[in-house]
Amino acid sequence: MGLAETITGTVAIAALSTAGDFIWATWISAHRAVYGVIHGALLFLAIGWFLGNLAGRAGAGAIAGACVGALAAGLYYLLAPMLGFWAMIVAWMAVWLGLAFVYGRLSAPGRINAGAVATRAVIAAIASGLGFYAI
16 A cells, blocks of 8 residues: 555545544534444444555454444543543553554464554554644
8 A cells, every 4th residue: 555545544534533523513412431432433443444454454454443442432431430531541542552453463463563563552642642632
């Protein structure tokens, strides 16, 4: 996959995320955990599909991405009563660790380097967090 496809995929995922946020803010009047889990699953289904497509396994990536998104959202809702805002940080790190693990499994089944996965996850979490903060 080349630079043009990567940029296109990134813009498409950003547009999907923005649409999801718009729907959330416009049409969902009561914040419920089930909505957050669905939102996470749908957004990360697309991200997983993209990562799976890179590895030649789009369907498996979509399923794994949906699971990562739903689990990360669930983690947030589980921890939020105890940690408040910090639950978002924990869930954010978990989602990037999950995505790095998923991509590692999709691209090299059976040969995951845990150190490389963790490093990739931390870099992605920090870089995306800085991008999110900048916006």
